Amino acid sequence: MSLNALAPRPRSQPDAPSRAPRRRLQPVTGTPVRRKPKLAYALIAVAGALAIGAVQIGLSLAITQDSFTLASLSSEQHELDLRTNALQEDLTGLSSPQSLATGAAALGMVVAGSPAYLRLSDGAIFGQGTGAVGASTVDPNGAGAVSNALLNDVPVNASTEDDATPDGTADGTAEQSAQELPPAITDGLPSPTTR
Amino acid sequence: MTTRATRTPRRRTVVALAVILAILAAFVVRLVDIQVVKADEHVAQSLEFISKGTAIPGQRGSIVDADGAVLAESVNVYDAQLSPQVIRLLEEDDKNPPALPWAEASTRIAEIMGLDAEKLRADVAAALAANPDSQYLPLVKGLSTEKYIQLRDLKVSSYLTMKPREVRVYPNGAVAGNLLGYIDGSGEAQAGVEKMDEKCLAPTDGEESYRTGKNGVVIPGSESRVDAVDGGAVQLTINSDLQWYMQQMIAEEAQTQGAKGGTVTVVEVATGKIRAAAEWPTMDPNDLDASSSDTWGSKLFTYPFEPGSTFKPVTAAAIMENAGVTMTSPTVAASSKEKFANGAVINDAFVHPTFQYTLAGALIDSSNVALSKFGTMVSPDVRYDYLQRFGVGTRTVEFPDETSGLLHPTSEWDNQSLYTTTFGQYFTVTAPQLAGAYQAIANGGEKIGLSLIESCTTPDGTVVTPEAAAHEQIIKPETAADLTRMLENVAVQGGNAERIEVPGYRVTSKTGTAQIPDGNGGYKAGVYYTSMVGFAPVDDPQYVVVVTLDEPTRVTSSAATASAFQKAMTQTMKTYRVMPSSTPMDALLPKFE
Numbered sequence: 001m002s003l004n005a006l007a008p009r010p011r012s013q014p015d016a017p018s019r020a021p022r023r024r025l026q027p028v029t030g031t032p033v034r035r036k037p038k039l040a041y042a043l044i045a046v047a048g049a050l051a052i053g054a055v056q057i058g059l060s061l062a063i064t065q066d067s068f069t070l071a072s073l074s075s076e077q078h079e080l081d082l083r084t085n086a087l088q089e090d091l092t093g094l095s096s097p098q099s100l101a102t103g104a105a106a107l108g109m110v111v112a113g114s115p116a117y118l119r120l121s122d123g124a125i126f127g128q129g130t131g132a133v134g135a136s137t138v139d140p141n142g143a144g145a146v147s148n149a150l151l152n153d154v155p156v157n158a159s160t161e162d163d164a165t166p167d168g169t170a171d172g173t174a175e176q177s178a179q180e181l182p183p184a185i186t187d188g189l190p191s192p193t194t195r
Numbered sequence: 196m197t198t199r200a201t202r203t204p205r206r207r208t209v210v211a212l213a214v215i216l217a218i219l220a221a222f223v224v225r226l227v228d229i230q231v232v233k234a235d236e237h238v239a240q241s242l243e244f245i246s247k248g249t250a251i252p253g254q255r256g257s258i259v260d261a262d263g264a265v266l267a268e269s270v271n272v273y274d275a276q277l278s279p280q281v282i283r284l285l286e287e288d289d290k291n292p293p294a295l296p297w298a299e300a301s302t303r304i305a306e307i308m309g310l311d312a313e314k315l316r317a318d319v320a321a322a323l324a325a326n327p328d329s330q331y332l333p334l335v336k337g338l339s340t341e342k343y344i345q346l347r348d349l350k351v352s353s354y355l356t357m358k359p360r361e362v363r364v365y366p367n368g369a370v371a372g373n374l375l376g377y378i379d380g381s382g383e384a385q386a387g388v389e390k391m392d393e394k395c396l397a398p399t400d401g402e403e404s405y406r407t408g409k410n411g412v413v414i415p416g417s418e419s420r421v422d423a424v425d426g427g428a429v430q431l432t433i434n435s436d437l438q439w440y441m442q443q444m445i446a447e448e449a450q451t452q453g454a455k456g457g458t459v460t461v462v463e464v465a466t467g468k469i470r471a472a473a474e475w476p477t478m479d480p481n482d483l484d485a486s487s488s489d490t491w492g493s494k495l496f497t498y499p500f501e502p503g504s505t506f507k508p509v510t511a512a513a514i515m516e517n518a519g520v521t522m523t524s525p526t527v528a529a530s531s532k533e534k535f536a537n538g539a540v541i542n543d544a545f546v547h548p549t550f551q552y553t554l555a556g557a558l559i560d561s562s563n564v565a566l567s568k569f570g571t572m573v574s575p576d577v578r579y580d581y582l583q584r585f586g587v588g589t590r591t592v593e594f595p596d597e598t599s600g601l602l603h604p605t606s607e608w609d610n611q612s613l614y615t616t617t618f619g620q621y622f623t624v625t626a627p628q629l630a631g632a633y634q635a636i637a638n639g640g641e642k643i644g645l646s647l648i649e650s651c652t653t654p655d656g657t658v659v660t661p662e663a664a665a666h667e668q669i670i671k672p673e674t675a676a677d678l679t680r681m682l683e684n685v686a687v688q689g690g691n692a693e694r695i696e697v698p699g700y701r702v703t704s705k706t707g708t709a710q711i712p713d714g715n716g717g718y719k720a721g722v723y724y725t726s727m728v729g730f731a732p733v734d735d736p737q738y739v740v741v742v743t744l745d746e747p748t749r750v751t752s753s754a755a756t757a758s759a760f761q762k763a764m765t766q767t768m769k770t771y772r773v774m775p776s777s778t779p780m781d782a783l784l785p786k787f788e
Contacts, residue, residue, distance in 0.1 A: 114775075145446075
């Protein structure tokens with residue numbers, strides 16, 4: 001290889017006139033009048049960006065606020081659950097049949113024998129209709145008393161804080177029942193409409 | 196051209212390249228092994244190092260009765276403890292004194308917990324004297340929620356901590372105690388419905404997990420929480436008010452009769468649902484130690500006895516359907532003690548001359564001799580089949596440790612038991628099985644499997660009802676009607692007629708007196724396991740009642756159960772507002788010819 005091979009070839013300078021018709025480029029003759037950018041677009045873009053930002057802040061504020069509300073509501077819920085439990089615990093045992101039966105026995109109530117039914121529509125009596133004898137078929141305070149360890153600590157019918165009922169003594173409860181008489185009968189005995 | 200000089204470096208390069216490639220390949224293999232093949236294993240291993248989790252306990256479900264009254268529930272109690280060290284540090288901090296000084300706080304704490312304030316302060320002082328950094332001084336255990344709230348409101352949580360602990364509470368005490376069962380100290384159900392429906396009641400614990408970095412710092416965003424799922428609520432078919440009455444009543448009756456124990460079972464005829472299953476002696480699951488451990492289970496379901504005469508109607512059903520016997524014909528001649536051709540000797544409970552007994556008469560007088568003669572009109576296999584149909588040998592509700600009773604195959608029946616099986620001996624049943632047999636008679640011959648569990652309500656409110664009890668027509672409706680009529684005659688013409696009368700209601704009844712094995716192959720002398728079963732009202736049977744007494748001593752015969760049966764039946768009619776009978780009884784059936 002010779003260095004000649006690398007020598008630049010003389011540029012062929014075509015004749016200007018011969019290429020003139022094919023020329024497309026024009027010399028710059030002057031700067032075109034630049035149109036004034038519209039301010040509105042800029043404003044819209046900026047405002048849009050700001051709006052997006054604002055909405056985002058608003059949303060995240062709302063979410064944060066919601067999580068605060070959620071936290072406060074769930075703590076309130078927890079508190080109320082605790083109160084419910086506490087109140088239910090007060091009732092535990094007192095709601096038992098034993099408690100009811102001893103309370104009723106203290107009031108002088110008895111578990112009677114066979115029932116009888118009166119049909120209001122025609123006054124028909126079903127069953128023997130013999131009155132209850134004074135004796136109860138069971139004695140909730142007797143030797144057969146069904147135990148309930150939950151009632152051992154709490155005297156039956158004991159008053160809770162805001163319950164004014166004195167403990168199940170006959171006098172106390174009798175006094176109360178005297179205060180709460182059944183509603184007075186004003187329109188005669190309730191009876192079926194007859195035609 | 197390759198010369199020796201050029202070859203050597205190239206070979207060297209090739210060798211070096213090969214070595215490098217081999218090592219690289221080894222690394223690639225190892226990398227794939229670590230990253231792909233065993234990836235899960237390694238990830239799990241790494242998580243083990245950095246993951247921490249705490250279990251969130253779920254709450255065990257409650258048990259309620261047929262009306263929704265709570266029979267068993269889980270509640271939280273609180274165990275309080277103090278940190279004397281923190282009390283000391285707070286007291287010594289002069290710059291920043293506590294809002295509630297210890298002197299005052301201790302008084303308030305003692306007041307709420309029901310302790311002596313002086314002693315509390317002395318205890319803390321003693322703990323501090325022994326160890327100034329003492330962090331643990333146990334106080335009262337099992338505080339109620341109300342006290343917990345009061346103590347929390349003192350705002351002294353820096354040294355007073357109260358750990359919640361789940362305990363099981365049975366609000367109705369011993370009412371249905373034997374049915375409910377109990378939970379042992381480690382929270383395992385040991386008996387009763389607690390054990391029977393563990394699947395529904397048991398909670399699924401949740402978990403709170405997170406990953407920690409260096410020094411145990413929680414990595415943000417790694418926390419995950421799986422909430423606990425509480426157990427479901429089990430509803431029983433039991434009516435707790437009726438159950439209470441039955442327990443109260445049977446306890447009184449058993450003691451009056453000098454018996455060792457007693458049971459009452461009430462079953463709804465139309466559904467087979469057990470409405471009461473009472474027994475005495477009983478236990479209060481709130482306070483197990485107050486009762487002896489042999490009462491911790493349910494005798495009702497686990498104690499089998501020879502039913503005796505209460506199973507005579509089953510023999511009657513077999514011969515009425517297979518030997519053409521009716522209520523009044525044919526008759527058999529029977530005296531009070533007879534020796535049969537095969538050598539068997541059968542006695543009646545009372546002495547009487549030879550009567551020409553009708554089937555009705557044999558039931559009314561409960562004549563073992565007459566029943567032996569009637570019963571052998573069909574083959575033992577037929578009677579075996581009828582005993583099986585009426586539920587002998589089949590468990591009723593799959594109660595924990597429930598016994599199926601014992602029914603020997605006919606091949607094991609000997610000369611004596613060929614006859615004794617006609618009047619309820621040589622096989623055993625439980626009280627619920629006996630109730631089930633009479634449910635079929637009361638229900639026109641259609642036996643409905645007994646049930647004790649109504650449903651399971653999962654925490655999300657789904658109600659899951661157990662598979663419907665099996666219905667099976669085991670005898671013809673006409674046979675059931677005849678049996679009912681004969682059983683009403685037993686109630687009216689039998690020896691206990693006056694004692695079991697429920698005014699206004701037509702009742703059926705049959706007594707049973709079973710001998711009790713003495714454990715040495717013989718029977719105890721002079722004491723019996725007595726029972727009485729019946730249903731009412733006859734014109735539209737609604738409830739079956741079974742009463743049993745274990746070894747009554749005042750009256751040793753089945754008459755001992757009469758008063759308890761009468762009370763149980765009366766209360767059942769009353770509880771369910773069953774209308775008194777409106778049609779009069781048919782003509783009395785003749786006992787003899």
